[in-house]
Amino acid sequence: MPEFSFDNSFLNAYTFGFCEKRGFTSGRAWRHSLDLMAETTHCNAVILPVCAWQDHCYSTDIVSSGPDVMDAEDVSRVASRARELGLQVILKAMVNCRDGYWRAYIRFFDHPVPVEPGWDDWFPHWTEHVCAVAEMARDNAADLFCVGCEMVGTDHRADEWRRLCLRVREIYPGPITYNCDKYQEDRVAWWDAVDVISSSGYYPIGSIAENLQRIRKAAEKAGKPFMFMECGCPSRKHSDTRPNDWRFGEGTDPDTQARWYSAFLCALRDFPFVRGVGWWDWPATRLYPEYAGYDNSGYCTFGKPANAMLARFGDEIRNPGTDRILTE
Numbered sequence: 001m002p003e004f005s006f007d008n009s010f011l012n013a014y015t016f017g018f019c020e021k022r023g024f025t026s027g028r029a030w031r032h033s034l035d036l037m038a039e040t041t042h043c044n045a046v047i048l049p050v051c052a053w054q055d056h057c058y059s060t061d062i063v064s065s066g067p068d069v070m071d072a073e074d075v076s077r078v079a080s081r082a083r084e085l086g087l088q089v090i091l092k093a094m095v096n097c098r099d100g101y102w103r104a105y106i107r108f109f110d111h112p113v114p115v116e117p118g119w120d121d122w123f124p125h126w127t128e129h130v131c132a133v134a135e136m137a138r139d140n141a142a143d144l145f146c147v148g149c150e151m152v153g154t155d156h157r158a159d160e161w162r163r164l165c166l167r168v169r170e171i172y173p174g175p176i177t178y179n180c181d182k183y184q185e186d187r188v189a190w191w192d193a194v195d196v197i198s199s200s201g202y203y204p205i206g207s208i209a210e211n212l213q214r215i216r217k218a219a220e221k222a223g224k225p226f227m228f229m230e231c232g233c234p235s236r237k238h239s240d241t242r243p244n245d246w247r248f249g250e251g252t253d254p255d256t257q258a259r260w261y262s263a264f265l266c267a268l269r270d271f272p273f274v275r276g277v278g279w280w281d282w283p284a285t286r287l288y289p290e291y292a293g294y295d296n297s298g299y300c301t302f303g304k305p306a307n308a309m310l311a312r313f314g315d316e317i318r319n320p321g322t323d324r325i326l327t328e
Helices: 029-042 074-084 117-139 156-169 208-222 254-270 290-295 307-317
Strands: 013-018 047-055 088-097 144-149 175-178 196-200 226-231 276-282
Touching: 013 029, 013 088, 013 175, 013 307, 029 047, 029 226, 047 074, 047 117, 047 175, 047 226, 074 117, 074 196, 088 117, 117 144, 117 156, 144 156, 144 226, 156 175, 175 226, 196 208, 196 276, 208 254, 254 307
Parallel strands: 013 047, 013 276, 047 088, 088 144, 144 175, 175 196, 196 226, 226 276
Antiparallel strands: none
């Protein structure tokens, strides 16, 4: 297992291959896309999310293998190529709902009710998926493992999460984190069970600094390093005021995305307690041509002004003798 520490490095990661299906690495597109990600953004790590599925927010069955979920071979191929490119590897266990509702709404009665679905039905299935991804993290010597993402409706179940983290540690020997949602960094009560606090940093352009001040207090209270496991902004007009909403905004406007990235990178310079970022998100098999960047309204920065900002940011991280963050 590689040694991993935030002491002397800044983790500059990009999420790759969100919701890719089993066997996506049997073709060539993913490899070309990963190479472009490393080449054009100068990131030093890749986050690979392994997404299971459940039918709806109150379903207790989780499909963690099958045609809709990337498998161990896919993970191994991406991790191997990432190492060849000099990237650190982060694996992340996730679940999505097939009916389109956000995983944050997964919730059950806190007191068991006969014939109603409950936590005792759901958590074993979720633990099974997380442990399966933990085995992939172990087998591919991942540098960091994330046990879940933006599961706000489950966050208060501290005992179950602590037991899950203990199970993961029996499998994967490296550091673990949990990706809480925005505004939840000071609400999770079981940060003691992980090594790194992480969250989704989709904060409006006008409130980035105030939220970083709040997050710093939470990290100091927990005595843990902090990173953003997710952060970014779509390329739509006004999306910088609601960067967490991929549907919000008008038309296509990469300049709005660039303004948000500029503000976010500047804020990172003022808050060095943040030890890493995970930009959202870079497609594996559906990457558009670079010349089409200005016609793409999504989060990916390829072919857009924000990508050049990330390249300079990556260079400064690799050369710490310069200012850590320059946005222009």
